Amino acid sequence: xxxxxxxxxxLREMTGAGMMDCKKALNETDGNMDExxxxxxxxxEAKAVKKAGRIAAEGIVMADVKxxxxxxxxxxxxxxxxxxxxxxxxxxxKAVVNQAIASESKDMEAFMAETWNEDASKTVQDAxxxxxxxxxxKLNIRRFEKVVTDGCVVSYIHGGGRIGVxxxxxxxxxxxxxxxxLKNVAMQVxxxxxxxxxxxxxDQSFLDHEKEILLxxxxxxxxxxxxxxxxKMIIGRLNKEMKEICLLDQxxxxxxxxxxxxxxxxxxxxxxxxxxxxxxxxxxxxxxxEKKNEDFAAEVAAQMGK
Numbered sequence: 001x002x003x004x005x006x007x008x009x010x011l012r013e014m015t016g017a018g019m020m021d022c023k024k025a026l027n028e029t030d031g032n033m034d035e036x037x038x039x040x041x042x043x044x045e046a047k048a049v050k051k052a053g054r055i056a057a058e059g060i061v062m063a064d065v066k067x068x069x070x071x072x073x074x075x076x077x078x079x080x081x082x083x084x085x086x087x088x089x090x091x092x093x094k095a096v097v098n099q100a101i102a103s104e105s106k107d108m109e110a111f112m113a114e115t116w117n118e119d120a121s122k123t124v125q126d127a128x129x130x131x132x133x134x135x136x137x138k139l140n141i142r143r144f145e146k147v148v149t150d151g152c153v154v155s156y157i158h159g160g161g162r163i164g165v166x167x168x169x170x171x172x173x174x175x176x177x178x179x180x181x182l183k184n185v186a187m188q189v190x191x192x193x194x195x196x197x198x199x200x201x202x203d204q205s206f207l208d209h210e211k212e213i214l215l216x217x218x219x220x221x222x223x224x225x226x227x228x229x230x231x232k233m234i235i236g237r238l239n240k241e242m243k244e245i246c247l248l249d250q251x252x253x254x255x256x257x258x259x260x261x262x263x264x265x266x267x268x269x270x271x272x273x274x275x276x277x278x279x280x281x282x283x284x285x286x287x288x289x290e291k292k293n294e295d296f297a298a299e300v301a302a303q304m305g306k
Contacts, residue, residue: 001031015040016129029193056140057289058084060161062093064101070175073164074144075283079137083287084161089139092131098273099124100144111144145281154179156186165189166281169264173273181267181275185247188260189280194247197279198261202246208239248277 003026011022011033017040027036068276076093078084095118105111115121122130124141132139147153151170157163165186171178196202216236222230243249248261256265260277268275 003027003031007031007033011036011040012125016125016132018126047248056138057286059140059142059285060084060090061157061164061283061285062090062097062161063155063157063164063166064094064097065153065155065166066101068154068179069150070101070148070150071147071155071166071168072097072103072144072146073155073166073281073283074100074141075164075285077142077286077289078135083135083137086135089131089135090161092127092139093120094146095127096124096141100146103144103146107123108141108143112141120137143283145283147281149278151278152178152182154182154186156183156190158187158190162285163190164283168278168280169275170278171268171273171275173271173275175271177267177271178273178275181264182277183256185260185264185277186280188250188253189247189282191253192247192250193282193284194280195245196247197277198248199242199246202242207238210241247280 003023007026008019008022011026014033015022015112016036017025021040022036023182025036026033026037029039033161043102054081055112056077056272058079058202059075061073061075063071063073065071076095077087078089083089099117100113102117103111103114105114112128114124116124116127117221119127128141145166147166147168149168149170151168152174153166153168154166156165156251158165167182167186168188169182198279211234215230215239218230218233218237219224222233225233243251243259248259248264250260252258252260252263258266262276264275269275
């Protein structure tokens, strides 16, 4: 059976073994995946195979900024919160952040294939596999994002790595007051979890969908009101929703008399700066991932056939 690059990639992801080792194992077993896994295990190459099926939904988000212009944020997952607090795991995540800051990759596949900055004989995938072997849990570099700007970028980490935020701004002045302002905006993003930076980012399809829902609600609540009144009600409700999901429209948490946009404008004027928030990146550890079932009693009962 002909061994394809796809088969080698699949075996590598299953076992964490090197690419050439995977190719050799598949050749030796005539392309049989299960036998190839056994071959690698017998030869001591399948370092992570026993952990491949586990759920890694804990972990931490970490970020770093270089010279106010370049930043990266990463999420690295572990199976347990205990490991997420481990100094060795956190040191590895820090190394992944440094890798991301230097990276030119645009997606995770390219990133994982990069030469590991701390050891040119390894890839990022190799370094991850090695760390899995040392720590003894399934680990996963889930995502990263890099920001390079002509303005200023700041980071904020909340809850020991539960939430991480980058905020990028256009500004012709960078000082402590400007960076404090942007840090406050990043804290707002962490706390309020907006979906968009401004209304300009909101898709028309999203607006049309929301209008359709609001129209149905308004007609059900007010069946006798004329269409022009219903239309005004919809506009009012849609504006209220925009103030919740768009960062710059949100009430500023530390001064509810201001919106975030007005707060940024105020700080910009006080510092003689043309200051505006361009975008944000918000990662929350484990969002969208299935959490491992920790019901030990149920697990024991299942094993006993009860």
